[in-house]
Amino acid sequence: MTKTLIVFYSRSGNTKEVAELIQAMVGGDLIRIETRERHPTNYREEVAKNQLEQETHFLPEIATKIDNFDEYQNVFIGTPTWNMDLPQAVVSFLKEYDFSGKVILPFNTNGGYGVGNTFNQIEANINDAKITPGFYTKGGEESKVILFTIKGSYRDSILVKLDKWVKQNYK
Numbered sequence: 006m007t008k009t010l011i012v013f014y015s016r017s018g019n020t021k022e023v024a025e026l027i028q029a030m031v032g033g034d035l036i037r038i039e040t041r042e043r044h045p046t047n048y049r050e051e052v053a054k055n056q057l058e059q060e061t062h063f064l065p066e067i068a069t070k071i072d073n074f075d076e077y078q079n080v081f082i083g084t085p086t087w088n089m090d091l092p093q094a095v096v097s098f099l100k101e102y103d104f105s106g107k108v109i110l111p112f113n114t115n116g117g118y119g120v121g122n123t124f125n126q127i128e129a130n131i132n133d134a135k136i137t138p139g140f141y142t143k144g145g146e147e148s149k150v151i152l153f154t155i156k157g158s159y160r161d162s163i164l165v166k167l168d169k170w171v172k173q174n175y176k
Contacts, residue, residue, distance in 0.1 A: 008076050009033030013083030014095050019114040019144030020083045022155040038098045041066040048147045058093040067097045074102050081110045089121030099130035109136045114144030137174040
């Protein structure tokens with residue numbers, strides 16, 4: 006029997022919501038990626054911090070530890086798009102574990118500009134793992150003070166698309 010891990014990084018809750026929808030579909034363990042240093046709660050401060058981290062290739066220390074990571078065969082990795090790239094916390098997570106032999110199922114929420122380089126960056130950091138096509142959806146637009154959006158009828162429409170993606174890619 007294969008074990009499934011759903012790991013995610015989320016600021017406003019949209020990526021977390023998609024992760025929870027996936028867990029309701031497939032089961033598995035749900036783990037949030039968290040950094041040792043707390044990030045700013047102010048959106049503009051967070052954007053500036055992330056941009057500096059990306060420009061300097063700074064990798065924040067991850068507080069999240071998965072002692073039994075080797076036991077997982079299927080790993081869903083959820084991330085928002087920040088400055089068209091992965092948040093550096095997700096890069097730190099990817100560099101901390103050996104993904105060899107695992108199946109990686111990436112998913113993304115974004116402010117409407119798309120996945121950017123996030124799926125390519127995940128693929129570049131997962132050793133000899135197999136990666137499936139990714140799932141993505143529009144989440145909040147914090148620059149317009151639109152935070153959590155995956156609710157109500159919009160959540161229902163995402164659920165239909167997510168179900169189709171899971172059935173096509175999760176074995």
